[in-house]
Amino acid sequence: MKKKxxxxxxxxxxxxKKAVAKKAVAKKVAVxxxxxxxxxAALPLPPTIPAVAKPRKAALKAEARHLEPLSVPVTGDIEVxxxxxxxxxxxxxxxxxxxxxxxxxxxxxxxKVAQKLGExxxxxxxxATQGNREATILESADLLYHLIVVWVDAGIRPEEVWGxxxxxxxxxxxxxxxxxxxxxxxAAETTKLP
Numbered sequence: 018m019k020k021k022x023x024x025x026x027x028x029x030x031x032x033x034k035k036a037v038a039k040k041a042v043a044k045k046v047a048v049x050x051x052x053x054x055x056x057x058a059a060l061p062l063p064p065t066i067p068a069v070a071k072p073r074k075a076a077l078k079a080e081a082r083h084l085e086p087l088s089v090p091v092t093g094d095i096e097v098x099x100x101x102x103x104x105x106x107x108x109x110x111x112x113x114x115x116x117x118x119x120x121x122x123x124x125x126x127x128x129k130v131a132q133k134l135g136e137x138x139x140x141x142x143x144x145a146t147q148g149n150r151e152a153t154i155l156e157s158a159d160l161l162y163h164l165i166v167v168w169v170d171a172g173i174r175p176e177e178v179w180g181x182x183x184x185x186x187x188x189x190x191x192x193x194x195x196x197x198x199x200x201x202x203x204a205a206e207t208t209k210l211p
Contacts, residue, residue: 098165102169105119105162108120109123109170130166130167131167134166137156141153141156141157141159
């Protein structure tokens, strides 16, 4: 004699809850799976990664923030660079490494001075690339400070740099780079520099 399998009776409320939960899971999975392209099966995505791309509105907002014009405070003054150079030069002459960051940095040698400039340049590039306007301003100030420390360490006065900028004024950047001595390229041991 064969025994008939008996299905357990489920209360109507529990069955309804189970069906609703099943539909919700199916709907969630359907939203996360992108449509397959021309016969190719779509790879399943982990539940933490949304399959739907962020709306274009968010991208436009991010672009607008990144491309927002720079608002320079009225108190900003280009002469601050000359004053900063004079301060760093005074610190170099004093040589007091206990009180002056500039003197301490230069006492560690040109390689360390140049390394710090490179670090600040990278930090500035990162903030600018990410569109962090305020952080880019702060990192730019750090970069200019460390550039001036490099100038003081190398015995370069700001007027020499300004003179070079005046010499280049009105010259195409392409023409100016083409006119540079080829020794720079050989010294760098690369052909990447035009």
